[in-house]
Amino acid sequence: MSNTPAQAARRELMGFKGELIGPDDSGYEEARTVYNAMADKSPALVARCTDADDVARVIRFAREHRLPLAVRGGGHHGAGLGTCDGGVVADLSPLKSVEVDPVARTVRVGGGCVWGEVDRATHEHGLATPSGIISTTGVGGLTLGGGLGHLTRRYGLSIDNLLAADVVLADGSLVRASADEDTDLHWAIRGGGGNFGVVTSFLFRLHELSTVVAGPTFWPAEQGAEVLAAYRDFLPRAPREVNGFFMYGTVPPAPPFPEELHLHKVAGVVWCHTTDDPDAAARAMAPLLDALPEPALHAVAPMPHPALQSLFDGLYPPGDQWYWRADFVDEIPDEAVALHAKFGVDVPTMQSTMHLYPIDGAAHDHASTDTAWSYRGARWACVYAGVDPDPANADLIKRWTVDYFDALHPYTAGGAYVNMMMDEGQDRVRASYRDNYTRLAQVKAAYDPENVFRLNQNIEPE
Template identity: 45%
Template sequence: MNATSLDSLREQVRGQIITPGDSDFDAARAVHNGMIDKRPAAVVRVSQVADVIACVNFARDNSLDLAIRGGGHSVPGFGTWDDALVIDFVNTSGIRVDPAARTARTEAGATWGDFNHATHAFGLATTGGIVGTTGVAGLTLGGGIGYLARKHGLSCDNLLSADVVTADGKFLTASERENEDLFWALRGGGGNFGVVTSLEFRLHPVDMVHAGIIIYPMEHAETVAKFYRDHIDSAPEELSAFLAFALGPPVPFLPEEWHGKPVVAVIGMWTGDQAEGPSRWKPFLDVAPVVGSMVGPMPYPALNQAFDPLVPKGLQGYWKADFLAELSDGAIAAHLEHGSKVPSVQSVVHVYPIDGAVHRVGSSETAFANRDMKFAPIVAGLWPDPADNEANIAWVKAYAAALRPYSAPGGYINFMDGDDLPRVAENYGPNYARLRDIKAKYDPQNLFHVNQNIAPA
């Protein structure tokens, strides 16, 4: 891209355009995963929808790759790309809450920390992620698994509408009443269909929760895992908890001798009557010896951001994921073998429950098709030193391979890495053909391909 053509873009946008010659280029091109080292042609920190339209038209007319960045948490680094034009929403994170209607509209650059801060002021929330720095838009477009999923469904199940700039530069609103096919595809289909500039969500009464972070020695992992599996299956949907394999984190409620030691944990919250909170966590406190715990009332945003200090921007990252119809004894055995070898305090393995409200949406009602799965495990390799890349990537791959015989064919696209692109069709299962048709309608030339890509039919 030459300077003359870039000057024409500068005349059309009000946001900042950062190019390789600028002093802040290295900061502008960086995403959350420190392993990603891409050099885009330009990063445009858009200020409004008009900037987005100009960027889409410019990339299309100049045959440029186009990367879209909300929170920048894409593990494959899809928020940046070599020689591409990057649309960066870092400066657009406004949120408007309507407490009477119990809805909120957010711009595409907001994180879940931003969103929860805005909605908590009214005692409201919707399903977000597990880490507060994750972008609202990216998580939602891929589905959106989080603490509130059992009670209130996925993030995409709570999406009421979205504003989208399509490949032809048109501005559309997608909802149950307008552009219904696009709305269907956005709820799980990722960033394949356009640039989402704002999202409107349904909110639920969620204020103080009774949180639980309970840590056990790894030697009791089998007992804990089997109890967790059986207990969560019959627990009220107000109890949302996931199983974790990790190294003991440096937190005040865990004795120092357990820092960096292999542990198993149960983490989550009770959103029902707060008086019931202690009794809801007592079975987890009694099932096996506990080396550290924090159980008690907490504002929902505080739990949603509790792990942010452990995952700062710049860590090396490599992830793998599948879905489980059941947390079988074989799957638990694989977790015991590889969960005891977690290589860094930042690396974690989480097994998220996706039953309850998630199952009350039909598999063909949204692009997210995996509505008969009970668990979504993630093997999230995160570590600070690039010298450890080879060994830690090998650990992630071996762990994922050990789980594969007990897993469904597809996986959760928000947890997929760059080498998982061949799995896109199986990730969407019976919805893939319809997604390809909608892709062909809204993006026939595949302008939006820097993602877990759905090829146009």
Template identity: 50%
Template sequence: MTTSTDTLDALRGAVRGTVVTPGDPSYEKSRRVYNALHDRRPAVVVHAVDAGDVIAAVRHAREHGLPLAVRGGAHSVAGFGTVDDGLVVDLSPMREVRVDPEARTARAGGGATWGDFDHATHAFGLAGTGGVISTTGVAGLTLGGGMGHLARRYGLSCDNLTGAEVVTADGTFVSCDAERRPDLFWALRGGGGNFGVVTEFRYRLHPLTEVFGGLTCYPLDPAVISAWYEAVTAAPEELNIIMVLALGPEEPFLPERWHGRPVCAAFTCSSGPPAGDGRTLALLDALGPVVGRFMERMPYPVINTIFDEQLPAGLHHYWKGNFSRGLSAGAAAAHAEYGATMPTMESDTALFPIDGACHRTGPEETAFAYRDADVSHSFGATWTDPSGTAANVAWTRAYDAALRPHTEAGGYVNFMDTDDQDRVRVNYRQNYARLREVKRRYDPDNVFRLNQNVVP
């Protein structure tokens, strides 16, 4: 449906933020999202500055039959932060992060990025489990689960969530935590954007100022991938290593003969004391022949910016994701096979360890269901030229087909694309029925359906 001039004027009168429609000077900028694969044209974009704006936008979309998209950091690879001919609630003006250093807690607006969060918390010598790209939105990452450098030590982002403020499908503003609306609080911790617009997140924080981190590169070899898994799962929880498969970056720490060649890169973050740095280097040396290395002590926020320059907004992305218990020789071989044919310099595979503290939360304590998984597999193509879309999508799908026999039925919802709706039930497995009950309670008409959708 369309929105008339009169109804748009009413919407503008109801919000303090900006209402943008086609033809406005800022429309082209307002409609853009991180993944350029999703070139959509909303009927209206509401840049919300507070919860009142969100309430008005949700009610407007419902009253006028407009599909509703919610945009936090705009990083949704599946493009759920935008929609053709609908209404986008853009939370990017709501980026404030307030820290209580005595309580070791933080309150983050729904539009905050992990860069915003790191900046605010680091000033007090505190940190939380966030993403590995600083421009990632706090909202999308947390609602899907949230894997990052501190997950083995402190759990997923959603495990550190202590409460939230939410605008539900009927435009009602509610707070939830372990005591108030515990059903909604449970569902938000891994259940994605199915249940409302989260305008504020509340987190517990942990003392941390600096880490020992960086990249160590090896030739692409399934033996290196297998050695990584054995080493990281046996290591102290303060040591996190994400195994990245990519084409060698054109960086000074990597010899020129390895530029553009397939490599394994151990993306390392040790949150322990400096006395353990030597042991970390020895562990990395044992994984395989080192062909390049950049490792140093750095402020914790810096580790989350290392890939920012390589992955700016405006590229085309198509991803897939799977979980596995253990890492079989077959999985390592599949990764090495497709790592050898990585289609572009921007493409990569990332294998996240999700053991340690992630396993100390039970499989039904939050909506994030795969508490018995040890590895989260993220892989897919990233490219610049739109004409390469068909080939890059086909490569990613072939990769997925090759890996599926060696992984679980489900995967991490934040790594899924728009064509993965048939996997929603297995992604949530034992928690799916409970998620449907919560969905029926808070969104029976499926207003929030632009996501990995739990159908009421």
């Protein structure tokens, strides 16, 4: 008689309150699917956990049966590290609680939440915390890797606003990591990814923020070198209220974009000015806009913060093919500007893009050793993303991404934002943590000496 992991789990996981799904179950195809369709894997068991006790049971089950263990929050990871072949997936999606304390200005968030759920809840109180740029992104994955987004220059990374976390460790125990409890763990999870345990609850600091002045400014892609050269000089000198990431891409054939721009390749800046004052935003953006030719589109206007956070959701639905590369960037010399122009005008598909996310301003208020994220002196995180719904284009988008990365990598700081890396090996992981890697390996040895949590940008225990 067969004895699959799913069958064994149903017998052995006494008291498990969630759902156990194996390959023979009707919901398996939906349960195994992650955001990036290029990560097409077949776990032996998907365990949808309802609380920390469920998570602990699943961890122990995977260990006892010597099965690989993947942890999935929002399922957005570019390399598909929230799933695996033949192993166990601890699916946190049922952990959906969002509790806002408007007096303390904090929000407690379940490990299965996506950022749109948090943004809507905090917005009701005129509050927000830094997150990413797509509201369907999982809170856990984005936060543990650092947390870059529209609010970085004003309020720092997500990890700079993470006050505490409830973590299930490799031995199944539950601890609270904060500035006062399990302080080494608190340091490590702020940028060290899911290497140390499963976070079932996050506590974030909130800031007064309701309306922002935001939106894109686009120029023809052929003017990209001129735009990027002006942007690299403007942005670091701009006040912290101004966040704007540079991008190459294609105008989607849909509202709110005018038809005459549909499917045109563009270079541009996606703005977020963290006030509700259009005049103040216009003054802050003026040094860049005045230095450049008139844009093809300047669609900047006041909008609720959650509206900005979901601006790209329609362009990037789940189920597309994704291939990423990334690097941290200190400076952008003219040679790099020219190379960006070469690749930027040749984005291979409508959804493929390059973004330069600012990581200065408030993110620079912390030293490189304050958290696991070590690139506090970098000015940008650069990501190259080949994206398309058609699997037949997988090689095309991968080739463009890798060629772009290879050409620009000599002009970068060496490491990368781990949330935007594929499975690229230990050298890249070490380069992304630099001098912090040694301490991370020590914390890993203390909290996960057997490397149970290894399906990630892995930090090997010392």
